[in-house]
Amino acid sequence: MSEAVKTYLQQNRDKHLSELGDFLSIPSISALSEHKEDVRHAAEWMESSLKDAGVENVRLMETGGHPVVYGDWLHAAGKPTVLIYGHYDVQPVDPVELWETPPFEAHIRDEKIYARGASDDKGQTFMHVKAIEALLKVNGELPVNVKFLIEGEEEIGSVHLDSFVEEHRELLAADVLVISDTPMLEKGRPAICSGLRGLSSLQIDVKGAKGDLHSGLYGGGVQNSIHALVQILDSMRDSEGRVTVAGFYDKVEELNKDERAAMAELNFDEENLQKELEVPELFGEKGYSMIEQTWIRPTLEINGIYGGFQGEGVKTVIPSEAHAKITCRLVPTQDPDEIASLIEKHIAANTPKGVTVTTKRFDSGKPFAAPVDHPAFQIAAKAYEEVYSAPVAFTRMGGSIPVVETFDRILQVPIVLMGFGLPSENFHAPNEHFHLENFDKGLQTISTYLEKLGTQLNN
Structure with missing residues (x-):
């Protein structure tokens, strides 16, 4: 210049x-x-x-x-x-x-x-x-x-x-x-x-009773939509950060040793990142470095979850509805629509009794x-x-x-x-x-x- x-x-x-x-x-x-x-x-x-x-x-x-x-x-x-x-x-x-x-x-x-x-x-x-x-x-x-x-x-x-x-x-x-x-x-x-990475995003909507119910009159006898939603979401990932949706990793290709070595040579400072983010420790899929987890591995993340009473204090209700928004970051060879279909199939297989669940697809990108x-x-x-x-x-x-x-x-x-x-x-x-x-x-x-x-x- x-x-x-x-x-x-x-x-x-x-x-x-x-x-x-x-x-x-x-x-x-x-x-x-x-x-x-x-x-x-x-x-x-x-x-x-x-x-x-x-x-x-x-x-x-x-x-x-x-x-x-x-x-x-x-x-x-x-x-x-x-x-x-x-x-x-x-x-x-x-x-x-x-x-x-x-x-x-x-x-x-x-x-x-x-x-x-x-x-x-x-x-x-x-x-x-x-x-x-x-x-x-x-x-x-x-x-x-x-x-x-x-x-x-x-x-x-x-x-x-x-x-x-x-x-x-x-x-x-x-x-x-x-x-x-x-x-x-x-x-x-x-x-x-x-x-x-590519993108696949969905909203999960859980519907229980026709309206919010008194938790004293109906608690223990009617499914709670938030409990059901949490159960569905918890079924999608294990304690070591691996997605448990069937077929999610089927098309994911592993990097070869040379590619992983090249990433390691960047000497990314994970300890400094941990301090900068003010978290007690980093967390991700077991067996991969932070760079690998965020660059070349796919993810499933909950971006928002809501339902029931949100105000100050306590309101003793069983919420009629609960909602969550999730996004998946995808790697080459994964198709956003295919991943969305796998997640929808997983939700159907893991829906608790007493609620109806629907999904809506949003942004996607290859x-x-x-x-x-x-x-x-x-x-x-x-x-x-x-x-x-x-x-x-x-x-x-x-x-x-x-x-x-x-x-x-x-x-x-x-x-x-x-x-x-x-x-x-x-x-x-x-x-x-x-x-x-x-x-x-x-x-x-x-x-x-x-x-x-x-x-x-x-x-």
Whole structure:
């Protein structure tokens, strides 16, 4: 990266952070229908930001749900084309009482910016816009051709993006796809993600009596819906973290010794993570390290459970209904629909007497794994190392970005996952934040990467 671009970024840092604060103030929660207009507002904000940066042909493109923001700059003759993907929607903020500052007011403290979306993914997407702005303002041109595709439904499974990508595959054609929605390995240890776990999610609804019953009059004679739900959930995993749903692991492939050795060589500090999370000990499937448990093993997790009386004090009722939400993170060769069917079969086989159980499927996404020997990955590693002065780790990520598998299948383009967040930044949780060290270095890394692609990648 040229010194002039670096200087521009430094001189405009306060302005850029103020703009990011404005972006973060928009409660663009795609999962909640009452925020539909807020989600659209965030799309319009991104549209305006791209135009201000110098991107051309910027427009909102409608889908069956929230709009996609598209823009491009295509004047680098003979140079590769880079498609940049991100999302402007965010997760719900519950429980709001655990936030130290309001979730949609950006606050900077201890060189971190706090707000919902700061790390996932408004902050990281915003960095790409500002990197393009810096290159255009300083040089008057870009070293590569660029296209932007920013969506508003990633946090609800990108439900309309598969068809959008299919319909607009020519518009989105590129030589490299770049995404910043993944974490680094640790502070000061950059990482390029080469694999994502898939996702399968369900809601379990248990119905007992026609209404809540007095626990004195009916207790001991009528099934309690919460007891029944707990029994079902407890049947899904054993005391050592292994999922007990029949067939769950049938298609899971074990890593070979070399792959497991490579992960061990990363020397991930589990003890430090334990202290950071403030837990008495880590817990996961027996026989695997923390990295293996979260990168290359599938999971089944209870994300929420509710029913009965939730207020202060005691209300002596037998609840009529109980509900739970579960998600499974899946590894390559596992199919989300097949896993959901196995879980539904397990629930049917383990439903206690006296209740009726139904399920509802929600977000799903297929796993993704990429070869890292393509030049686009190696150039990205050089850009990171130049800025961070540290070797790059090629990692996998326990989370899911459902549309990545779609991009891979339809666009057939190398997908470089260049993340700048840290695992400890509370994305999807209260007090989400983004380290400004990585905001600054991330801007430099993205700019450096685009410059290197322009001279080192043959399109």
